Amino acid sequence: MLREASRFFEELKGKKIAVVGMGVSHFDLIRLLIGKGLDVIVCDKRTEEQLLQSYAENYRALSALGAEFSLGEGYTAAFREADIIFRTPGMNYFTPELAEARKNGRVVTSEMEVFFDLCPCKIYAVTGSDGKTTTTTLISEFLKAEGKTVHLGGNIGKALLPAIESIRPEDAAVVELSSFQLISMRQSPDVAVVTNVAPNHLDVHKTMEEYISAKKNLFLHQNAFSRTVLNLDNDITRGFAPEVRGELSCFSRTQRVCNGAYLREDGTLIRVVQGEEQEIIHKDDIKLPGMHNVENYLTAISAVSDEVSAETIRKVAMEFGGVEHRIELVRTLDGVRYYNDSIATSPTRTIAGLKAFDQKLIVIAGGYDKKIPYEPLAPYINERVKVLVLLGATAPKIEKAVTEDPSYRPEELTILHAGTLEEAVEKAREAAKAGDVVTLSPASASFDLYLNFEQRGQHFKRIVHALQ
Structure with a gap:
């Protein structure tokens, strides 16, 4: 039911509001609610020390505005005193803590x-x-x-x-x-x-x-x-x-x-x-x-x-030139083009990225394991990639899918491993010659090493721009 925003915020007066997560999407929401004179408690699984490392400016700003905090391992304990809970998209709707809150009559909603x-x-x-x-x-x-x-x-x-x-x-x-x-x-x-x-x-x-x-x-x-x-x-x-x-x-x-x-x-x-x-x-x-x-x-x-x-x-x-982290041309160095396709967090996304070029590629892939199959990706890698540099938790799964696929030809595909993104870029550079394309197209999420795919893509771009 459509309501006027002013009336909605007025209806929240006198209620305790828990907002889960202090990241990019919720910082402005928290400021808005506090600005409306509402009682807000910020719930985040990160400790104060961790927030001061990653979100120091935001943490201090919200503290100065009068926000309360429930942090660390027991951050969901605040749900018991809240009337309304704004969950972050990253918090599973079916978690026991939210299920218990709904059972006890709490309102569980989201910004969207x-x-x-x-x-x-x-x-x-x-x-x-x-x-x-x-x-x-x-x-x-x-x-x-x-x-x-x-x-x-x-x-x-x-x-x-x-x-x-x-x-x-x-x-x-x-x-x-x-x-x-x-x-x-x-x-x-x-x-x-x-x-x-x-x-x-x-x-x-x-x-x-x-x-x-x-x-x-x-x-x-x-x-x-x-x-x-x-x-x-x-x-x-x-x-x-x-x-x-x-x-x-x-x-x-x-x-x-x-x-x-x-x-x-x-x-x-x-x-x-x-x-x-x-x-x-x-x-x-x-x-x-x-x-x-x-x-x-x-x-x-x-x-x-x-x-x-x-x-x-x-x-x-x-x-229109495109969106950052989506087959984004980062730099051309020594005749080699470097692309940032960090948004490719799934095999289907990486397949699309491989199809965007009409030549064989040097691909950096691997990351956090979302428990999805890599077999559908394998034939495309074998057909369209000449050097595959793997890192992260999914590296063994991707390699297994590629090498066990009937289309695999070891003489046509070189598979390398790296411990860090810096090492992966260096190995890709060593393998490249003028006219080649190097692309970061992970086919995996970023959560093993980064907060999100944007942070991974930005790190890749810094590494590539630093190459001499």
Whole structure:
């Protein structure tokens, strides 16, 4: 039920609010709540010493504002005295501590759930196993180029609830949502976009079925006046179609669609609105490299339907250079191009990155183990990679999948191991010659060595820029 933000914050007066996590997405939320005169306790599993190492400025700022803290191993003890708990997306909704809180009558919510409840403008929301961030950004770029005031956030890195009172009904909100955010959501956006679904985050979700169910929450609560965009080339998302309540819009690289966008055989992106076809742009004129980015454009075009002109889409496609950490050209040194594809936290994402180039690559891969299979990645590595530098917890799993695949040819693929990212870059550099491409495309999460993929990508870029 839509409520005015001012009334919502007034209703929170006199209640104890626990906010889990003091990271990027919750810092502004905590400041907002304190600024409204609310009683806030910050719950974080990190100790004070650890917060002073990583978030010293934020920790001191919140302390000065009067926030209470519940830190370290027993940080969830504060749930017992809280009336409302804002969980972080990284905290599993089904943890015993949250289950106990709900059982005892506590309100368990999230920044994004409340934002959806209060947002006065049209919401475009994107989820999927791969392509979420680029697609979300493209939708935002389309709408901005068309003259809209756009509020971009969610899993893409910015909390939107702190800006809720400045959002006007004529604006647009474009958000990226992960399965962790969606698992407890019971409100859907005006436009719901599912890029694709493949095995991911099975270290957190109990089963693949739970993961799929979380993704479906994006559109299951829509009304008849909404729009859902589905990938016709993905078996799982294609199967969602019968459950769509509003307008169904599809995209495909392989076949025509009745409503949405598709790639014609001659390489032209075609927009289809209620059966009427319109040529948009040839794939070779898109600045972003790779067929997966063609797919991202088809997705974004379907999301905005006829709300954005073909001229605007063409302008964005020819000028937009991409999002950081997504096949981002870092540097050319001695004729070797170094790319940062740290966003590639899954095999399917790495496969897309490998397909973006028309030559064999030198690839740095490996990281935290999300308990997902690497066998689907193996034939692509054997076909498209000439030197594979592995590190992190998943290194043995990736190597096993690659070497046991029937396509493996040891004389055509060199596999190296490194203990650190610095060592991995050095080994890649030693193996490279002029004309080669070195790409960080981990096929794994970053949590074994870094807080997130952004931090990993930034470290990679510093290492590459330091090369002499």
